[in-house]
Amino acid sequence: MLDPISRVRRFNRAVTSAVGALDTSFLGRGRPLGAARVLNAIGHGRSEIGEIRDYLGLDSGLMSRLLRGLEDEGLVETHAHEEDARRRVVSLTRTGKREFAAYEDLSNSQAEGFLARNSQREALLAAMDLIASALTRDRIALTELDPRSDAARYCLAEYYAELSRRFKQGFDVSLSRDPDAKDMRRPRGSFIVAMSDTLPIGCVGLKGTDHGYAEIKRLWVAPSARGLGLGKRLMDRTEEAARSLGIALLRLDTNSALPEAGQLYRTTGWREIPRFNDDPYPDLFFEKQIRS
Amino acid sequence: MLDPISRVRRFNRAVTSAVGALDTSFLGRGRPLGAARVLNAIGHGRSEIGEIRDYLGLDSGLMSRLLRGLEDEGLVETHAHEEDARRRVVSLTRTGKREFAAYEDLSNSQAEGFLARNSQREALLAAMDLIASALTRDRIALTELDPRSDAARYCLAEYYAELSRRFKQGFDVSLSRDPDAKDMRRPRGSFIVAMSDTLPIGCVGLKGTDHGYAEIKRLWVAPSARGLGLGKRLMDRTEEAARSLGIALLRLDTNSALPEAGQLYRTTGWREIPRFNDDPYPDLFFEKQIRS
DNA sequence: GCAATTATCTGACTAAAGTCAGATAATGCT
DNA sequence: AGCATTATCTGACTTTAGTCAGATAATTGC
Incomplete structure (x- = not known):
C-alpha cells in the first residue's frame, strides 16, 4: 500500500x-x-x-x-x-x-x-515548488528576451541576491563589470530566459566584446528548478545563439564559491584559462571553442 | 513573484x-x-x-x-x-x-x-505524501472496523514496525500483551481506523477488560499525516465510543520513547498513574475519567 | 394494513464542449 | 499578378454532462 x-x-x-x-x-x-x-x-x-x-x-x-x-x-x-x-x-x-x-x-x-x-507552511511550499518544477520540466521554455524586460530583470535581481548570500564578502553589482544591455542583445549578443509557466526560473547572458570572443554572463537557475538539467540547457542554447552570431570563441568567469557552476563548465567542454579581466569577484576563468 | x-x-x-x-x-x-x-x-x-x-x-x-x-x-x-x-x-x-x-x-x-x-525520487514522494495529506485532511474518515480487517491489520503492522524502529531494544509483538480481537469489538470495545482516500493513515483500539475500566491501545498516525491533529481526533472518537458503551474509566500505557504521544495525553485530560500491568514495553501509565 | 419514506429509474429537457467542413481575408512566394 | 498558405470565423452538427419532474418498487413506522 x-x-x-x-x-x-x-x-x-x-x-x-x-x-x-x-x-x-x-x-x-x-x-x-x-x-x-x-x-x-x-x-x-x-x-x-x-x-x-x-x-x-x-x-x-x-x-x-x-x-x-x-x-x-x-x-x-x-x-x-x-x-x-x-x-x-x-x-x-x-x-x-x-x-x-x-x-x-x-x-x-x-x-x-x-x-x-495548514500548519507546516514552509514544508508545504517547498513541496509544492518541487512538484511544480517536476511537472512542468518539459514545458520549460527558453526564450531570447531583452535584458531590460521584466522577466530578465527579475532573474538578474534573484541572481544578485543569491551571489550576495553565497559570497563571504557579499556582492555589490556596481563593483562588478555590469555589462551594457546593448552588448547582450542581437546583433552583439543575446539574453536567454527560462520560463516555467509564468515564472522565470533561469537565465544566461551572451555578451559581445570587441576582443574576438564573447562572454557568458549571469548564468542563474532558481533553487526550486535545480537538478533538472536546466543549466546545461541554457548553456547549450547560448552556444547555439553564439554560433548563429558567427562567434567562435567563448569565455566566462566564475567563483569557486559556486562549485556546481564550475562542475558544469568542466564537464561540457570548457577549459580553465588564466585570469582575463580585472573584475574583483571571479577567481576562475574558462574558455570554449565552438563551431563544428 | x-x-x-x-x-x-x-x-x-x-x-x-x-x-x-x-x-x-x-x-x-x-x-x-x-x-x-x-x-x-x-x-x-x-x-x-x-x-x-x-x-x-x-x-x-x-x-x-x-x-x-x-x-x-x-x-x-x-x-x-x-x-x-x-x-x-x-x-x-x-x-x-x-x-x-x-x-x-x-x-x-x-x-x-x-x-x-525525475531524479529526486524520494524527495518527490515525500512532497507528494505531504501535499496529499494536507489536501485531504478534511476528508479523513474515521470508521469503526473489525481489528482483523485488512485496513486495521495494515495499520497494526505499520505500528509494530514503527515501534521496533523507535525502541532501542526493538519490539516483538509476541512479548507484548496482544489484546484479543474480541476485546476490541462491540460490545466489549472498539477499533477505529482513519482512512484518507483508500489509504489507512491512523488507528486506535479500545479494549474492554473485566476490571472496571477499558484500555486505549495501538494509537498510531502515519508519518505523512502527522501535524494534522489526527491523534486527537482518534482519541476523541474513542472516548465517544467508550461513552456509548457505558465505560466511565479509561487507562493506557505508553513509552517515553514516544514523546509526542505522552504530550498528547497530558494536554487532553489524562493523569499519570502508577504501573497497572506487567507488560515489558511501557514505562508510562495514564488514566482518564470520562462521562460528563 | 397503509401512508410515508427511500432508492433507483425513465423521459424530456438544457448547457457546455468539442468537431469539422467550408468561407473569408490577409500574406508569402514565384 | 496569381496561386498556395495561413489565421480566423461561421454554420451545422455530435457528444457529454447535468437537471428535474415524475414513475416504480421496496421498506419503514405506526
Whole structure:
C-alpha cells in the first residue's frame, strides 16, 4: 500500500479532487469554465488568439465562439495584429479588467486559505515548488528576451541576491563589470530566459566584446528548478545563439564559491584559462571553442 | 513573484494541466470520463450504487444512465441488495475486470513514468505524501472496523514496525500483551481506523477488560499525516465510543520513547498513574475519567 | 394494513464542449 | 499578378454532462 506507485496515485487522486473544487469555484461568477479560462489567459498577458488557443488546447471554432461570447459581455476587444492583419490580438476592456481582477481575488484567497488551513507552511511550499518544477520540466521554455524586460530583470535581481548570500564578502553589482544591455542583445549578443509557466526560473547572458570572443554572463537557475538539467540547457542554447552570431570563441568567469557552476563548465567542454579581466569577484576563468 | 500565494498558484496551474493530461489519458480507451470514473469506482471495490453516486457527486439520473451504458457494454452487472431490495449492488463481469485492469495499468504506468522521468525520487514522494495529506485532511474518515480487517491489520503492522524502529531494544509483538480481537469489538470495545482516500493513515483500539475500566491501545498516525491533529481526533472518537458503551474509566500505557504521544495525553485530560500491568514495553501509565 | 419514506429509474429537457467542413481575408512566394 | 498558405470565423452538427419532474418498487413506522 505504501509502494511508490500507490503514493503517486494517492497524490493524483487528492489533487484531482482539489482541482475539481478549484474549477467549480471559477463557476462562482456565472460563466462557463471555457470562457473563464480564456478570460484568465488574456488577463495574464496572452494577447494573440492563436497563442491562447494552443495554450488551452482549444479548437479554432470553439475559441472563436468563446471570444464572441466575451465580446458580447463587453469584457474583451479584438483588433487586427499590427504586422499581420490575419492574426488577431485581444485585450481586456475596463469591465474585463474588473472581472479578471475578481477571478484573481478568488484564486488568491483560495491559495491563502489553503496555506492558512495548514500548519507546516514552509514544508508545504517547498513541496509544492518541487512538484511544480517536476511537472512542468518539459514545458520549460527558453526564450531570447531583452535584458531590460521584466522577466530578465527579475532573474538578474534573484541572481544578485543569491551571489550576495553565497559570497563571504557579499556582492555589490556596481563593483562588478555590469555589462551594457546593448552588448547582450542581437546583433552583439543575446539574453536567454527560462520560463516555467509564468515564472522565470533561469537565465544566461551572451555578451559581445570587441576582443574576438564573447562572454557568458549571469548564468542563474532558481533553487526550486535545480537538478533538472536546466543549466546545461541554457548553456547549450547560448552556444547555439553564439554560433548563429558567427562567434567562435567563448569565455566566462566564475567563483569557486559556486562549485556546481564550475562542475558544469568542466564537464561540457570548457577549459580553465588564466585570469582575463580585472573584475574583483571571479577567481576562475574558462574558455570554449565552438563551431563544428 | 516568489511570494507564498504565487507559489501555491503556480503549483495549482502545474497540477491542473497534469490532471488534464491524466484525464485525457483515460479517454484513450474510447469511453467518456464519466463512465470511466464509475467503472473505476466499481473496480476499486465500491459496490453500492448510492455510495458511488455520493463519492463521484453524480445526479441519480445521470448515474443510472452511466450504469446502463456500462451494462450495455457488458462490463458490469447489477443485482438487488440482499437485505434491501430497493438498493442495487453492482459488480464487474469478466470483461469488466479486464477493462478495469487496463485502466489500472494506464494509471500505474503514468505514475511510474512520472517517477522515472525525475531524479529526486524520494524527495518527490515525500512532497507528494505531504501535499496529499494536507489536501485531504478534511476528508479523513474515521470508521469503526473489525481489528482483523485488512485496513486495521495494515495499520497494526505499520505500528509494530514503527515501534521496533523507535525502541532501542526493538519490539516483538509476541512479548507484548496482544489484546484479543474480541476485546476490541462491540460490545466489549472498539477499533477505529482513519482512512484518507483508500489509504489507512491512523488507528486506535479500545479494549474492554473485566476490571472496571477499558484500555486505549495501538494509537498510531502515519508519518505523512502527522501535524494534522489526527491523534486527537482518534482519541476523541474513542472516548465517544467508550461513552456509548457505558465505560466511565479509561487507562493506557505508553513509552517515553514516544514523546509526542505522552504530550498528547497530558494536554487532553489524562493523569499519570502508577504501573497497572506487567507488560515489558511501557514505562508510562495514564488514566482518564470520562462521562460528563 | 397503509401512508410515508427511500432508492433507483425513465423521459424530456438544457448547457457546455468539442468537431469539422467550408468561407473569408490577409500574406508569402514565384 | 496569381496561386498556395495561413489565421480566423461561421454554420451545422455530435457528444457529454447535468437537471428535474415524475414513475416504480421496496421498506419503514405506526
